[in-house]
């Protein structure tokens with residue numbers, strides 16, 4: 001009965017909150033204004049524009065650095081409770097380093113944004129790190145150098161100091177898997193390091209320690225006075241077994257642990273998932289590594305990271321099918337996981353993001369898995385959305401939104417999953433990483449050929465607006 005497609009007639013609970021999300025590099029532009037330095041995205045895309053399908057980059061993007069007042073008006077008219085945006089590290093600390101000179105102009109920009117949101121009754125939710133590492137730190141190894149921890153924690157602490165009187169919701173990291181596996185072990189995201197089977201694990205290790213320390217810093221120094229909440233957001237597919245066999249079932253469960261548990265198991269239960277430790281230790285040894293490619297936490301680190309969340313953030317877009325795989329022969333996350341990822345050709349596929357299929361029941365199954373696995377923690381959906389091309393009549397986004405929210409309602413009312421809110425990605429069409437400006441995720445269309453970056457609400461904007469005001473699917 002989990003796999004139905006009927007729209008739900010339940011209401012959203014009274015305290016359920018709605019939001020909309022963006023990220024700094026994807027919308028701000030002004031890449032070299034007011035003292036900002038290059039992030040790994042500025043640096044790499046200037047050096048090699050061909051990383052991106054249309055050679056686009058974030059130099060101007062939606063120009064939200066200048067058009068933030070218009071953005072706030074769009075957010076206010078939409079009627080959401082909160083706006084999730086990220087802060088560019090390179091605007092606050094141009095050198096990136098702990099203790100380095102703070103950049104006042106950058107500080108002021110986010111003050112204006114936060115105050116502008118609050119003036120319209122919109123709650124600001126800040127992502128501290130959404131992929132735009134200062135290139136100056138990447139010069140020094142970035143997330144693969146353990147000295148990143150002190151630099152990140154100092155940066156996070158500075159944000160708590162600067163904005164914590166008004167910002168009560170903090171996300172330390174957006175999508176560790178993408179930061180680390182895609183950025184350090186593959187070439188899907190900056191810094192494109194392609195250090196297969198090694199870089200991603202080292203990055204993730206330093207990232208988890210950074211998260212834990214930032215959380216403890218907030219808890220110790222700010223929580224009592226500021227009364228805010230700190231969380232981490234990980235991306236998760238739902239992995240459905242490809243067939244009925246035990247090995248497909250085991251592969252799907254392994255996939256959940258490798259993709260999602262890699263980060264959430266340490267944060268919620270302490271340490272990496274046992275299946276990851278076991279497999280990576282064993283495979284590393286067979287490969288002739290002296291030590292496991294998966295780094296080890298100390299007991300102290302395990303305790304520090306365990307429980308470092310006030311709620312958990314989940315970015316969920318789509319579902320994949322899992323079956324067993326033994327087909328790789330170089331050190332690799334995929335070999336370690338032993339999962340072959342496929343999809344069902346009957347699923348409705350996004351025309352602009354090939355990885356994105358509309359599988360609404362996957363959200364409900366994912367929420368149930370989280371409930372079981374982690375003892376029903378408070379979950380905020382920090383991203384969910386659909387990728388179209390240009391055009392205001394975005395009927396596929398509308399059905400995606402209606403159907404995913406329906407499954408969310410069923411998870412809340414029928415399965416008692418503790419979901420506290422929903423965030424749509426994205427407010428605006430924006431710079432979609434290696435897809436440039438070809439994949440449009442906005443409730444609002446942006447004309448990137450117009451120097452004014454004109455914004456026009458799509459049909460889905462009105463549909464989401466109505467869902468929020470009526471508190472049900474219409």
Ligand code: GBH
Nearest residue numbers: 023174175178235315355383425432433441
């Ligand atoms: C989010 O990432 C990001 O947080 C956001 O910045 C981005 O704009 C948004 O979603 C839309 O993409 O394994 O080769 O099939 C989503 C993360 C990116 C994870 C694509 C899955 C599949 C690549 N997803 N990825 S592949």
